[in-house]
Amino acid sequence: MAAEKESAVDEASIQRVLEDSAQIADKVVEPKSPEAVAARERAEATQRSGKVTLHLPDGATADVSKAQVYRVDDGGTLVRVPITDMTAGSVVGYVFDANRQLTQTIELHLIEHTATTGQIRIWLDGRQVLDRKITENDTKAAANAMATVAMKQKPGSTEAQPLGFSFGKFNSCLSSAGVSSWVVASIGIACGAICAGTAGAGCIPCLTAAGGVSAGTIWFCIGKATR
Secondary structure, X not given: OOOOOOXXXXXXXXHHHHHHHHHHHOOEOOOOOHHHHHHHHHHHHHHHHOOOOOOOOOOOOEOHHHOEEEEOHHHOEEEEEEEOOOOOOOEEEEEEOOOOOEEEEEEEEEEEXXXXXXXXXXXXXXXXXXXXXXXXXHHHHXXXXXHHHHHHOOOOOOOOOOOOOOHHHHHHHHHHOOOOXXXXXXXXXXXXXXXXXXXXXXXXXXXXXXXXXOHHHHHHHHHHHOO
16 A cells, blocks of 8 residues: 555544544434344355455454444434454445445544553445554543543633643543543544545544444543543
8 A cells, every 4th residue: 555644643633533422322223123133144144245455454354244234414314333353443434325326435543552552443334544653651641631622612722731730641531431441542543534524523434433432431531630
């Protein structure tokens, strides 16, 4: 793959993660509904057909039985399939239009190196578009960006500085919730790199990635880290 521009974690990308994480939570289709069952069947048929090429490491599988189904714009559906034996948040996303035709495939790999570092790889329609190491500096930058975004959204706040923010407390809080802080940073980088120029929330690859984190959990941990 051609070398991509080294993307940074900034306020805009973190704002997008928070918005898309909240947005996709509102789009969940009840798992046992006929709509969700049919969508999972389409995803499984797609995988079996060989129409898409996945890049799963040895031992890993895309487990459609545990897939979550979401409604997206224009009557379409996103089937978010977790990848087993990889860091939580690794998924394959299948996007179907209102006519039940496959329109996009997103494959997201998260590879943990340490509690605060890792690697993110993304393929869109079989083409690799991102392969990026997440350093501790990236993780800290993401945490500070989250604190800044949070302070901007406080009523009456005119300051945008994450004063008193404790990265250690933030990381510990996320870990207690089963989320690695580097994963949040990686999603911010993915959203910023792949969805650059797409106005507002709702870029499908970002929605797919952001589905692996809870906006509520992030906000809770920001609060814990700024007390």
